[in-house]
Amino acid sequence: MQAENAKKEIITLDYGSGGEKTSRLIESMILPAFDNPALRVLGDGAVLKGGERLVFSADSFVVTPWRFPGGDIGKLCVCGTVNDVCMAGGRPEYLSLSFIIEEGFPAEDLETIISSIAREAQKAGVSIVTGDTKVVERGKGDGIYINTAGIGIQRAEIPGRSAICRGDAVILSGSAGCHGAAVMMARAGLLGDDVLRSDCRSLEELSRAVLENGTVRIMRDPTRGGVATTLNEFTEGMPFSIELTEEWIPVEPAVEAACELLGLDPLYCACEGRLLAVVAQEDADAVVEALRALEGGEGAARIGTVTEIHPGKVFLKTRLGGIRFLPKLSGQQLPRIC
Amino acid sequence: MRYDAVFRNPGNAEQVIRQMADRLTGRDPVRLMEICGTHTMAIARTGLRSLLPERVKLLSGPGCPVCVTPAGVMDEILELSSRPGIRIASYGDLLRVPGSTPGDCLLRRKAMGALTEAVYSPMDAIALAELNPEEEVVFLGVGFETTAPGTAACIREAARKGLRNFSVLCLLKQTEPALRALIEAPDFHVDGFLCPGHVAAITGAEAFRFLLEEYGLPAVISGFEAGDLLYSVSELIRMVSEGRPELKNEYIRLVKPRGNELAKKGAEMVFEPCCSLWRGIGELPEGGLAIRREYEAWDAAHKFGLSLRAGRELPGCCCGEVIRGGKNPWECPLFGKRCTPSDPVGPCMVSGEGACAAAWRYRLWENGD
Amino acid sequence: MCLALPMKIKRMDGTLAVGEAAGITREIRVDYLEHVQEGDYVMVHAGFAIEKMTEEEALENIKLLEELKDAL
Numbered sequence: 001m002q003a004e005n006a007k008k009e010i011i012t013l014d015y016g017s018g019g020e021k022t023s024r025l026i027e028s029m030i031l032p033a034f035d036n037p038a039l040r041v042l043g044d045g046a047v048l049k050g051g052e053r054l055v056f057s058a059d060s061f062v063v064t065p066w067r068f069p070g071g072d073i074g075k076l077c078v079c080g081t082v083n084d085v086c087m088a089g090g091r092p093e094y095l096s097l098s099f100i101i102e103e104g105f106p107a108e109d110l111e112t113i114i115s116s117i118a119r120e121a122q123k124a125g126v127s128i129v130t131g132d133t134k135v136v137e138r139g140k141g142d143g144i145y146i147n148t149a150g151i152g153i154q155r156a157e158i159p160g161r162s163a164i165c166r167g168d169a170v171i172l173s174g175s176a177g178c179h180g181a182a183v184m185m186a187r188a189g190l191l192g193d194d195v196l197r198s199d200c201r202s203l204e205e206l207s208r209a210v211l212e213n214g215t216v217r218i219m220r221d222p223t224r225g226g227v228a229t230t231l232n233e234f235t236e237g238m239p240f241s242i243e244l245t246e247e248w249i250p251v252e253p254a255v256e257a258a259c260e261l262l263g264l265d266p267l268y269c270a271c272e273g274r275l276l277a278v279v280a281q282e283d284a285d286a287v288v289e290a291l292r293a294l295e296g297g298e299g300a301a302r303i304g305t306v307t308e309i310h311p312g313k314v315f316l317k318t319r320l321g322g323i324r325f326l327p328k329l330s331g332q333q334l335p336r337i338c
Numbered sequence: 339m340r341y342d343a344v345f346r347n348p349g350n351a352e353q354v355i356r357q358m359a360d361r362l363t364g365r366d367p368v369r370l371m372e373i374c375g376t377h378t379m380a381i382a383r384t385g386l387r388s389l390l391p392e393r394v395k396l397l398s399g400p401g402c403p404v405c406v407t408p409a410g411v412m413d414e415i416l417e418l419s420s421r422p423g424i425r426i427a428s429y430g431d432l433l434r435v436p437g438s439t440p441g442d443c444l445l446r447r448k449a450m451g452a453l454t455e456a457v458y459s460p461m462d463a464i465a466l467a468e469l470n471p472e473e474e475v476v477f478l479g480v481g482f483e484t485t486a487p488g489t490a491a492c493i494r495e496a497a498r499k500g501l502r503n504f505s506v507l508c509l510l511k512q513t514e515p516a517l518r519a520l521i522e523a524p525d526f527h528v529d530g531f532l533c534p535g536h537v538a539a540i541t542g543a544e545a546f547r548f549l550l551e552e553y554g555l556p557a558v559i560s561g562f563e564a565g566d567l568l569y570s571v572s573e574l575i576r577m578v579s580e581g582r583p584e585l586k587n588e589y590i591r592l593v594k595p596r597g598n599e600l601a602k603k604g605a606e607m608v609f610e611p612c613c614s615l616w617r618g619i620g621e622l623p624e625g626g627l628a629i630r631r632e633y634e635a636w637d638a639a640h641k642f643g644l645s646l647r648a649g650r651e652l653p654g655c656c657c658g659e660v661i662r663g664g665k666n667p668w669e670c671p672l673f674g675k676r677c678t679p680s681d682p683v684g685p686c687m688v689s690g691e692g693a694c695a696a697a698w699r700y701r702l703w704e705n706g707d
Numbered sequence: 708m709c710l711a712l713p714m715k716i717k718r719m720d721g722t723l724a725v726g727e728a729a730g731i732t733r734e735i736r737v738d739y740l741e742h743v744q745e746g747d748y749v750m751v752h753a754g755f756a757i758e759k760m761t762e763e764e765a766l767e768n769i770k771l772l773e774e775l776k777d778a779l
Contacts, residue, residue: 190733191732253729254729263710320564321351322384374709376710458754484709484752591768
C-alpha cells in the first residue's frame with residue numbers, strides 16, 4: 001500500500017476477511033506500530049513468560065466520537081485495561097488488541113488510532129502481543145469498536161473492601177469528571193479544548209506510588225458512573241459508609257462550568273486517568289504527597305473518610321454544612337435543561 | 339466575576355438556621371412551597387433540607403413541566419416517534435418519561451429504531467432539520483415562562499428560513515393559573531412561596547404580587563445558589579412568624595420589577611394562552627400556551643393531528659398529589675418499590691427535577707422529613 | 708425548568724454571540740437583550756440569554772444577603 005493511497009483508503013469488508021487484504025493491513029499498519037518478539041511470530045496465540053500470580057482484565061471501548069479533547073479511542077483502550085490491571089495490584093505486561101471496524105471507516109483515522117495505541121502502550125510499558133481485526137457492514141458498527149485484554153504480574157496483594165475500617169481516608173488522585181465532561185462537551189457543541197480535556201492516562205506510576213506509601217484497602221479507577229458510583233461499590237451492603245467533604249473534592253472550573261451548562265454532575269462523570277484509594281488514616285498525607293509529585297497526580301487530595309453513620313451509603317457534607325446522599329447512578333447521565 | 343463564590347458559600351448558615359428555629363418556637367410547623375424544578379434540585383444539592391429546623395417543611399409544588407405533562411400526551415409523543423421519517427428532538431429530561439405503559443419511553447423507542455436526539459437548545463433542533471432535509475424533525479417544547487421566549491425565537495427562525503421539515507410540539511405552561519388553582523383548592527395549606535427566579539427574570543417580580551395582594555401570602559423570589567436559598571427561606575420564616583406577609587425579590591442581580599419586556603413580547607408574538615391539562619391539577623383555562631394561527635405550519639400538533647389528551651393514570655401512582663404538595667414522595671405506595679429511577683412509573687421519578695427523583699437521589703426521607 | 712448559567716460575552720454578531728464560562732464557550736442567542744456588548748455577563752438558559760447582570764447588581768445582591776448577618 002503506497003503511503004499516499006492509504007490516506008484516501010477506507011476499510012472495506014475485504015480487510016476483515018482473513019485473506020490477502022487482511023495480511024496487508026497487519027503488515028503495513030499493525031505490525032510496524034507494535035513490533036515485539038511475541039507478536040512477530042504471528043501465531044494464533046502468544047507464548048509468554050509469566051509469574052506466580054497473574055492479574056487479568058478485559059474491557060471494550062465504544063466511545064463516540066472516537067476522538068475527543070485530550071485523547072482518542074486508541075489512548076483510551078490501552079489506558080482502560082492497563083488501569084484495571086494496576087487497580088487490582090498488577091504490573092501490566094501484555095495486551096491483546098481486537099478491532100471491529102465498520103465498513104467505510106477511513107484508513108487514515110485507523111492509522112491515527114493505531115499510533116495512539118502504540119504511543120500509550122510504550123508509555124505504560126506494555127507489549128501488544130496478539131489481536132484480531134474484523135470488519136462489519138456499513139450500518140452495523142459505530143465506526144470502530146475496540147477490545148483489549150491485559151495480563152499483569154501481581155506486585156501487591158490488595159485485600160479489598162472487607163479490610164476497610166472506620167477512620168480510613170479516601171483519596172482521589174486528581175480533579176473529578178474530566179473525561180466524561182470532555183466527551184459530553186464534544187457531543188453538545190461546546191468548545192473549550194484548551195481548558196477541558198479528558199484526563200485519560202495510564203495509572204501505572206500513580207498506583208505504584210500509592211502502594212509504596214500506604215496501607216491500601218482497595219483501589220479503583222472511577223470510570224463509568226464517576227467517583228460517586230465507584231465509592232458506592234465500596235460501601236454497598238457493608239457496615240461502614242463514606243463521608244465526602246465537598247470543599248475537599250478537586251473539580252476544575254471548566255468541568256464545573258460544562259457540567260452546569262448541560263445539567264450534569266462532576267461526581268457522576270467518568271474519569272479515565274484517576275484513581276480512588278481507601279488507605280489507612282495515618283498514611284493519607286504521605287500518599288497524597290507522593291501522588292502530587294508525579295505527572296497526572298498534581299491535583300491529588302484526600303476527599304473523605306470512612307465512617308459508621310448511614311452504613312452502606314456514600315454521602316456528601318455540603319459547603320452549607322448539610323448532607324446530600326450520593327447514590328449509584330441508575331442509567332446514563334443525560335444532559336438536562338430542567 | 340467570581341461573585342458566585344459568595345452566593346455559594348454564605349458562611350453563616352448555622353446562625354441563620356438557629357435564628358429560624360428561635361422564631362418558630364412554640365409555633366405550628368411552617369409549610370413553604372417551591373414551584374420550580376430547578377429549586378427542587380438546588381435545595382437537595384446544597385443539603386439545605388437536612389439543616390432546616392424540624393418545624394420548617396419545604397414542599398415541592400408543580401414546578402417540573404415534564405411532571406405536569408399528562409400521560410396521554412407522552413403516549414402521543416411515543417407513537418409519533420415510531421412513525422417512519424420522524425426525528426424527535428428533545429431535552430434530555432423527557433427521554434425516560436413513560437406514558438400510560440410503564441417502561442415505554444423515548445429511550446426505549448430509540449433502542450427499537452425510533453430517531454430521537456437529546457438537544458440542549460431549540461436552535462439545535464433547527465440545525466438537525468437543516469442537516470436532515472428528508473426527515474421531519476419535531477421539537478418537544480416543554481417549559482415555563484423562562485423557556486417560552488427561546489422557543490418562540492426558534493419558531494420564528496423556522497418561519498424566516500421557510501423550513502418545511504420542522505415543527506414544535508408546544509407543551510409550554512404558565513405559572514400563575516396553576517398557582518391560583520393550588521391556592522383556591524380546598525386542601526390548600528401552604529404558608530409561603532419560594533418563587534422561581536428565572537421565570538421571574540422574564541415575567542418580572544411584579545408578576546407575583548397577586549400572591550400578596552389577593553391571597554395575603556408571603557412570597558420571596560429566589561435565586562438558586564446556597565446563599566440565595568438560605569436568605570429566601572429565612573425571610574419567609576420571618577414574614578410568617580411576624581405575621582407580616584410581603585413580596586420580596588431576593589434575586590435582585592437578575593430579576594427586575596417588570597422583567598424582560600423584549601422576551602415577553604417575543605413569546606406573545608408566537609404564542610397565545612390556551613386551555614391546558616395539568617397532571618395532578620386538572621384542566622386550567624389559561625394554563626398553557628399554544629402556537630398562533632400564523633405559525634400553524636410549524637405546529638406539530640396541527641401537522642400530525644395530535645389531540646394532546648389526558649391518558650390513563652397508572653394505578654397507585656401518586657404523582658398528582660405529590661405535584662400538588664399533598665403527599666411526600668415517600669408516602670406514595672409505589673415509591674422505591676414498583677417505582678424507582680431505573681424503572682419509573684410516573685414522571686415525578688423520572689424527570690431530573692421530579693420531586694420523587696430528587697427525594698430518591700438525596701435520600702430525603704432519611705433526613706427526618 | 709430554570710437551569711441557567713452566567714456567561715461572559717466574548718464575541719457578538721447580530722443576534723448571535725459567543726458566551727464563555729471558565730474557558731468553556733458556546734454559541735448563544737441574544738435576541739432578547741438590547742444594549743448587550745462584549746464583556747457583559749448574561750444568564751444563559753437553553754442557548755438563550757434571558758437577562759444581563761452587571762457588577763453593581765451582583766454587589767447589591769451580595770449586600771442584601773449580608774443583611775442577614777447584621778440581623779443576627
